[in-house]
Amino acid sequence: MPSPPDPALPPDPAPHQDPALIDVELSADPFDPLLTLERWQATLPDAGAAEAHFSGRVRPVAADGSPLEALELEHYPGMTERRIEAISHSLARRHGVMAVLVRHRIGRIAPNEAIVLVAVVADRRGPALRCCAEVLETLKHEAPFWKREWIHGRGHWLTGNTPL
């Protein structure tokens, strides 16, 4: 039975009839974005003509310019995964794409390690690129994650997202 519309997510102006393949995972361990993509692509029944990817890494400097020791990602177990799945399903329908992958780190992350990977397969570049960007931006604001910067052994919670 379909879930009711989520007011925090964009409406589906033209729902896609074929449900997209949604693959969401949070990882406490480092992941290699390219290897993850390669493994995910091998699981897809249809390669699609267009594929968009975004991978983000932890900056080596903190918001105040100090060298960053580590970034810590706290989440709300259960709710965070379900929010990302709901965001992915909603935006996949809205853009009519075939598959969405989201990988997100949790816990302590070293500078330059991958923190997030979003990939979208579609029939055309427009929906693939737009869906990829929108999944990323939406999860930044609608999936419960909290970042804490560690500098010289002291932690500091961040209160906002980095500018687009």
Add this chain to the structure above:
Amino acid sequence: MTSGELRVRLFAALREQAGWQDRLLAHQDGMTARALWRGLELGGSEPPATVRIAINQEFGALDTVLAPGDEVAFLPPINGG
């Protein structure tokens, strides 16, 4: 948790400011998340505008009347990705 209780959860900076992350409280008829915040003395009469509410792991409203067994979480500003 018994069927007549509520579970309250705090995360990140809110958890550290309060000094606890998880509490079980007796449910009272008509209780809302706003009343919970006030009763727990988490600061002021209601949460700052930047704090969001989750009820049973779905975003909710401050004035939603809570049911026995509900899990209520106060979420500081979200910043993933």
